[in-house]
Amino acid sequence: MTKMTKMTKIKVVAFGAILAAAALSVSLHVSAAGDTGVAAAAGGLFPSGGVLYGVNLSTSTFGAGVIIGTSGTAEGSFETILAGTTALGTAQNITLEGNVQSGTANTDGSVTFSGTSTVDTCSCGQVLTGVPFTVRMTTSGLTLVVGTTTLPTQTLTDGGITLQ
Amino acid sequence: MRRALVGPLVAVFVMAMSVGAFAMPLASFGSLITRCTPTFAANGRAVAFDPATGDLFWTNDNSDTNIYVVDKNCTQIDVLATTPPTAVGALSWDKNRGLLWGGAYDGTGRIMQISPDFVTHTAVIGPTFIAAATLAAPLCFSGAAGFIDGLGYDATGFPADSLWVSGDGAQTIEHYSTSGALLGPSTPVPAGVCNTGIAVDTGTSLWLGALPVGNPNGGPFSIVKVSKTATATAITQFTYTGPANGGPEGLALDLSSPGQCALWTNQFNLATLTLWDLGTQSDSCAPTQPPPPQNGKATGGGVVPAGATTANFGFNARVVSGVASGNLEYNPKGGTALHCNVTAVTAFTTTGSTSSTGPQGGGSMDFTVSCNKNTSTHQVHVEDNAEPGAGADKFTIDGVGGKITKGNIQIHPTQ
Numbered sequence: 333m334t335k336m337t338k339m340t341k342i343k344v345v346a347f348g349a350i351l352a353a354a355a356l357s358v359s360l361h362v363s364a365a366g367d368t369g370v371a372a373a374a375g376g377l378f379p380s381g382g383v384l385y386g387v388n389l390s391t392s393t394f395g396a397g398v399i400i401g402t403s404g405t406a407e408g409s410f411e412t413i414l415a416g417t418t419a420l421g422t423a424q425n426i427t428l429e430g431n432v433q434s435g436t437a438n439t440d441g442s443v444t445f446s447g448t449s450t451v452d453t454c455s456c457g458q459v460l461t462g463v464p465f466t467v468r469m470t471t472s473g474l475t476l477v478v479g480t481t482t483l484p485t486q487t488l489t490d491g492g493i494t495l496q
Numbered sequence: 497m498r499r500a501l502v503g504p505l506v507a508v509f510v511m512a513m514s515v516g517a518f519a520m521p522l523a524s525f526g527s528l529i530t531r532c533t534p535t536f537a538a539n540g541r542a543v544a545f546d547p548a549t550g551d552l553f554w555t556n557d558n559s560d561t562n563i564y565v566v567d568k569n570c571t572q573i574d575v576l577a578t579t580p581p582t583a584v585g586a587l588s589w590d591k592n593r594g595l596l597w598g599g600a601y602d603g604t605g606r607i608m609q610i611s612p613d614f615v616t617h618t619a620v621i622g623p624t625f626i627a628a629a630t631l632a633a634p635l636c637f638s639g640a641a642g643f644i645d646g647l648g649y650d651a652t653g654f655p656a657d658s659l660w661v662s663g664d665g666a667q668t669i670e671h672y673s674t675s676g677a678l679l680g681p682s683t684p685v686p687a688g689v690c691n692t693g694i695a696v697d698t699g700t701s702l703w704l705g706a707l708p709v710g711n712p713n714g715g716p717f718s719i720v721k722v723s724k725t726a727t728a729t730a731i732t733q734f735t736y737t738g739p740a741n742g743g744p745e746g747l748a749l750d751l752s753s754p755g756q757c758a759l760w761t762n763q764f765n766l767a768t769l770t771l772w773d774l775g776t777q778s779d780s781c782a783p784t785q786p787p788p789p790q791n792g793k794a795t796g797g798g799v800v801p802a803g804a805t806t807a808n809f810g811f812n813a814r815v816v817s818g819v820a821s822g823n824l825e826y827n828p829k830g831g832t833a834l835h836c837n838v839t840a841v842t843a844f845t846t847t848g849s850t851s852s853t854g855p856q857g858g859g860s861m862d863f864t865v866s867c868n869k870n871t872s873t874h875q876v877h878v879e880d881n882a883e884p885g886a887g888a889d890k891f892t893i894d895g896v897g898g899k900i901t902k903g904n905i906q907i908h909p910t911q
Binding site for chain 2: 370375397399407409413431450490492493
């Protein structure tokens, strides 16, 4: 191992400072870019095992428009129709309409947003209000939590999700 | 002496102002401003207007090869003999070249440059091309192929310096370059009418002289506004009535009076020059659009009717200091999904405010999106009318959609 000369040390320090400044600049730039937008209109497919309010879920359609701020705030809407069958084999839909109140842009490129929703559990008049929900969304699918029930991750079958 | 004149002068001034006020034209679409029948009037065809001089150039049918020049009161200015003698069925003034474009009314389908010469009293036929597509186009009059009857010079359209052409009682319009290159396929005129004249407006519109299919000589007649890009759809129209049961032939735009957009017509049966008020329907007199919004924000997601089916939609659209951003996803059942970027926010209204319980929404936004890797552009309109939004909020894309059936749209109050 050779010792660095004084000049070399100065060069290294200067180079490091430049890198740090550049990194800070990038960080500031990202920070200044601010909000993250979510736009989704798509169909989803459940793996087996997803059950909500006694309905074995198979597919879904959903639409979402959300703006996530940098401080954990978010605003927008999330709507989904979850399709499946009851234990008796009858087709049944569950509709969730949510008002988004908080959210985060995650470091892995996904987003998470939450709020309260109105859930029509059977299109039969059983409507629940004030139901908390959380969505973790990537460009290829989403994971939905309704109340305390975490549903299996759905994969996209059609449509699209844009996180930007 | 001077003092004695003041009273009468004031009275005259007040009377003049009063007459002036009554004489001011009222902008009423389709109303007749002035009409006159010129000397030599026979079975009329073309009319063109030179805004620099206020001269009107007009013609009769193929029984007469002269081009007549009159002022707006039909006072004779000159009679120009076409050289070589040529019957002219359509005329349009080219302000860039300072000459007329003419359509031969003799079965040849010729489009000609015509230079008026007031010294020799001639109208000299210059460079010519054959409007071949017009020769082959369907007409309401049998045996009239190649009789050019509609011609409008387009100084500012896309492309600029081009010509809109049609035959006698035509059911299509053709678009040519001034060198005679056909710029696209023939496009139909509105269903149920035949076209006898073309005037090019300053924006995206054409004005057509319309005769009814099945009774082209009997009426009822009309003047129809269409878009250059959708000539089959009438945007608006007004009824044409003229002396001797004549119907419209040549058309020429007249913007020479400040604040007035008007259209000259000539007519068949008895050549008659009529000036019609286009009101705010002319591109040049259309109401000024408000400036685009500087700040605004909207989000939404849900289900909306999409023709015979439904579509999921989700969007976020923002404009900050006039710069638009955001995305739209639109997924019609059984159709092609759209993945779009917001490129412009063209209108934004908010009825919302910030109250003690937080932001209160309400309002609307119009925005433009570019979709599927810039292969298509669409206009989106959203309305936030209630919370929750199903059955009240609206989402349309290119006019398709309406009240959403599930989900919600939110217009966010700007800070």
